Amino acid sequence: MTDIGNNPGFNPGPDAKLSEIVRAATPWSSKLRLSSGSTSEIIAAVFLVLLILVALFVNFIPGLVSPKLPYGDFSQLPDWSLNGLLGTDDIGRSIFSRVLYGARTSMTIVAISTTIALVAGLMLGLLAGYYRGYFERAVDLFANALAAMPSTLVVLAFVAVTGPSVVTIIVVLGIFDIGTYARVAKAGVISQSNRDYVLAARAMGATDGRILLREILPNLIPALTAVMPTLMAGLIITEGSLSFLGYGIPAPAPSWGGMIASSTDLLSRFPLLILGPVLAIVITVYAFNTIGDYLAQRLNNREREN
Numbered sequence: 001m002t003d004i005g006n007n008p009g010f011n012p013g014p015d016a017k018l019s020e021i022v023r024a025a026t027p028w029s030s031k032l033r034l035s036s037g038s039t040s041e042i043i044a045a046v047f048l049v050l051l052i053l054v055a056l057f058v059n060f061i062p063g064l065v066s067p068k069l070p071y072g073d074f075s076q077l078p079d080w081s082l083n084g085l086l087g088t089d090d091i092g093r094s095i096f097s098r099v100l101y102g103a104r105t106s107m108t109i110v111a112i113s114t115t116i117a118l119v120a121g122l123m124l125g126l127l128a129g130y131y132r133g134y135f136e137r138a139v140d141l142f143a144n145a146l147a148a149m150p151s152t153l154v155v156l157a158f159v160a161v162t163g164p165s166v167v168t169i170i171v172v173l174g175i176f177d178i179g180t181y182a183r184v185a186k187a188g189v190i191s192q193s194n195r196d197y198v199l200a201a202r203a204m205g206a207t208d209g210r211i212l213l214r215e216i217l218p219n220l221i222p223a224l225t226a227v228m229p230t231l232m233a234g235l236i237i238t239e240g241s242l243s244f245l246g247y248g249i250p251a252p253a254p255s256w257g258g259m260i261a262s263s264t265d266l267l268s269r270f271p272l273l274i275l276g277p278v279l280a281i282v283i284t285v286y287a288f289n290t291i292g293d294y295l296a297q298r299l300n301n302r303e304r305e306n
Helices: 018-025 038-060 095-131 133-148 151-160 166-193 196-203 208-244 256-262 269-304
Strands: none
Touching: 038 269, 095 133, 095 166, 095 208, 095 256, 095 269, 133 166, 151 166, 151 208, 151 269, 166 208, 196 208, 208 256, 208 269, 256 269
């Protein structure tokens, strides 16, 4: 979830290219990219694949201790064993184990929130871009309202009222990204609606549902795929911020932001305690943004060729 991913001033015309739509939806991603070489993109892709595998199979890593139980004495220095690679926290839990289990927490929240936002935003965008009129204005109003809200503060207020839980965080984060996906989908539909293949399908008597799902939707996938990694990076940051402020994943379940928050009192004497979760957040966000930039560039190059 990210405020800057929603651009209330963006209103593409029927001739807008999908690459322009993606750049308008995520204007900040290219500013966060550290390099553009193919090596960084490969490294980012490999890291994300490994992160997903860790999130799926962390329970099956041999010798990895529970992230909720003490492993040894408090130490910010590594002891060169699997569980001691990043030391232990103030109650003796393995920081390395908690970072890996925190990856599962973050990736689960990101995956489900993104699914909610993508499905809802895609449905709204398809209908708004195809039928226009009152429905388009209603969707634009909804997207503009989400863009105008200070999303982090709203999420904090909502979680404070309902109580922190995984379900609450997933639903609220998903809602705030619906507007961006709806804008991208709507703009894509508008740009595709008068193409020859759509006009030919209409002339052959194809129903609106078939035109939207079989003709237009496949051509929106590149734009949606390009914008998705950048929005997922925003979700990582927001979830970490919520956990850092005490409104995220309830303890003792591990989360990267919660690990940083629990170490703040000891930070002046033991600065290495936050090394693991900080690096996890920074590298993950960088990897998502790098992949997003790569996909956006591929989309831009494809449209130039066409």
